[in-house]
Amino acid sequence: MQTPLIWNPILRQHLVNAPHRMNRREGASSCAFCADITEGKVGPETQVWLHPNDFPPLQPPVGEAYVVIYNRDHHRTFTQLSVDEVNAVTHLWRDLYCDLASRYPTVMIFENSGEAIGQTQHHPHGQAFGVSIIPPTLERELETVVQDEAAVAGFPFCRVAVELAGEVYEVASNGTWQAFLPPYVRYPYETHLYPHRHVANLAGMQDNELHDFAALLLRVVHGYNALYDGAMAPMPYLLGIHQLADERFHLHVEILAIGRAPGKLKYAASSETLWGLWTNDSSPAQKAQELHDAIARIDQ
Ligand SMILES: [Zn+2]
Ligand SMILES: [Zn+2]
Numbered sequence: 001m002q003t004p005l006i007w008n009p010i011l012r013q014h015l016v017n018a019p020h021r022m023n024r025r026e027g028a029s030s031c032a033f034c035a036d037i038t039e040g041k042v043g044p045e046t047q048v049w050l051h052p053n054d055f056p057p058l059q060p061p062v063g064e065a066y067v068v069i070y071n072r073d074h075h076r077t078f079t080q081l082s083v084d085e086v087n088a089v090t091h092l093w094r095d096l097y098c099d100l101a102s103r104y105p106t107v108m109i110f111e112n113s114g115e116a117i118g119q120t121q122h123h124p125h126g127q128a129f130g131v132s133i134i135p136p137t138l139e140r141e142l143e144t145v146v147q148d149e150a151a152v153a154g155f156p157f158c159r160v161a162v163e164l165a166g167e168v169y170e171v172a173s174n175g176t177w178q179a180f181l182p183p184y185v186r187y188p189y190e191t192h193l194y195p196h197r198h199v200a201n202l203a204g205m206q207d208n209e210l211h212d213f214a215a216l217l218l219r220v221v222h223g224y225n226a227l228y229d230g231a232m233a234p235m236p237y238l239l240g241i242h243q244l245a246d247e248r249f250h251l252h253v254e255i256l257a258i259g260r261a262p263g264k265l266k267y268a269a270s271s272e273t274l275w276g277l278w279t280n281d282s283s284p285a286q287k288a289q290e291l292h293d294a295i296a297r298i299d300q
Pocket of ligand 1 (some may be wrong): 035074116
């Protein structure tokens with residue numbers, strides 16, 4: 001089989017070519033994840049589990065692909081899960097990171113939420129890839145870390161977190177995590193979650209940090225759905241955990257919320273997709289305040 005990693009000699013980056021995925025199951029009436037329960041592949045006590053991606057874009061030794069099942073109940077949505085239930089997910093993410101990081105330099109843990117951005121299975125779930133290369137965005141972030149080290153400028157993510165903390169860009173925080181809507185977001189309600197502590201990846205996360213991570217994640221997504229009195233719910237979003245084995249890296253989570261106003265979506269159109277030049281037609285400080293206030297209302 002031809003390698004699915006194709007090198008673009010002009011942009012000097014890889015893309016994944018996976019033609020077999022064109023015929024993957026979409027909108028099927030039976031749920032492959034519920035079948036894990038009915039077929040006895042997971043026990044009655046199991047709340048969260050991994051399901052091999054039945055149409056993997058990557059296969060060993062190039063990579064591996066999994067579906068992370070968030071709950072046994074097909075009809076629960078992420079926002080209907082309790083903090084403890086999401087905490088079980090963050091613990092599974094840590095186990096998954098430790099396993100995949102033993103074989104691959106990159107572990108991508110992510111979620112596409114909402115039909116507007118291509119979610120085809122309704123059972124609450126996310127995905128994960130182990131990949132034998134470092135994707136362009138992480139490579140760029142790592143370059144920043146290396147450049148700042150050479151310039152004796154400290155760790156960039158730690159610096160940014162300190163700069164944004166307690167300012168207009170902070171939307172929520174708890175004992176070990178902070179959530180920001182930085183001035184450089186691409187989507188109006190894009191939110192970045194940082195652990196206070198400099199931790200490179202999930203393997204370094206302590207149990208209480210995973211619990212706080214679960215709690216903050218839920219509050220931010222609930223906040224999205226409370227914007228404009230619920231007129232933007234359910235907010236479609238892309239969620240990704242950025243992490244690397246390199247101890248200079250600082251784990252963080254990016255949530256690219258696709259809604260830009262009630263009934264309206266932000267599209268990555270020509271400027272963004274053809275040139276990589278994003279335009280954000282909103283005031284990040286104002287959007288941060290809106291999200292901050294929406295979360296504060298839920299907290300009451
Ligand atoms: Zn199901
Ligand atoms: Zn840091």
